[in-house]
Amino acid sequence: MEVRTGMKGDIRAETVQFPGHGGDEIQAYVAQPLDPGRYGSVVVIHHMPGYDEWSKEVTRRFAAHGYLAACPNLYWREAPGADPDDAAAAVRAKGGVPDPRLVGDVGGAGTYLRGRESANGRLGVIGYCSGGRQSFLAACSLELDAAVVCYGAFIVGTPPADSPLHVSPLLDRVGQLSCPVLGLFGAEDQYPSPDQTAELERALSAAGKQFEFHTYPGAGHAFFATERPSYRQEAATQGWEEIWDFFGEHLGS
């Protein structure tokens, strides 16, 4: 477990705007440590329910642990200023966020964070639920130092033919992966299923990529989500420990 000594742990959190995909100004929630020093940067890719209170809590948590963190509102274009659940419903009905736009928005968040005076230049991503797949996508599309995938579906496997979800599997992009990957999954999850995460492990091994997967028994999808019945305290606590170790190793100064 990473332990930072001598830090008060104070943070500042605020809503900002910066250019995302195509130069569009998008909203983001940014949190940063106030203790003097240089810090690694983390882009938090929110879950399918959107840019909500829980995603902002997660962003603040990274700052409290010594990271510059930004959570871009991936639904900003469809629903500027709307409640997160209304925005999520609107984007869901359209089949989700297009992959190129996701990459552009995460890239914009990374550029914003790396431009902060206290940035150490290293950049990681973490994503939950739909953001888990998007974290892997970003790591295959951008130059990153670390990526965490939390129960991301459809990295392996294809949505049913009648699904409005406009995504394709990412297995053919494994060779383009730019950084080590930490995968955190639930043994009871079907999206992704344990068979699918095992297939992803085999593909990463075959490509010679650095990765570390943990699958927690008794946990299903969204076991980190504290405000939902899917929350599993033991899996979430162990998962956070893995995250601090992983980012500490790859994003620390």
Next chain:
Amino acid sequence: MCTYETEVLPAQGSAKGAGGWFPVASVNVYFDHPSHAPFEHSLNVDFLNPALGASARVAVELDRESARELALAIERQLEATGGFERHAAEFGARPRTAPGPS
């Protein structure tokens, strides 16, 4: 579910949301993680008017049993009043639009 499977029904009517009444243009029906209901999954119905923005939405999240009962109750009500509607069509009467005693 994470597959985003959704039934999108064009619809006519009205719904009352946070900003008051608005004309409904579509109804989306899907089984997925709820935003508020205390279940891992729920049957969700969104009454929408996308032209008015994402906030023109009345959202309902029900457990599976409640959703089935609702669907059956809607069917029963439509069936019970079907005779009246056929009568109205034949004789030119207008069906009631305001709630009243049955």
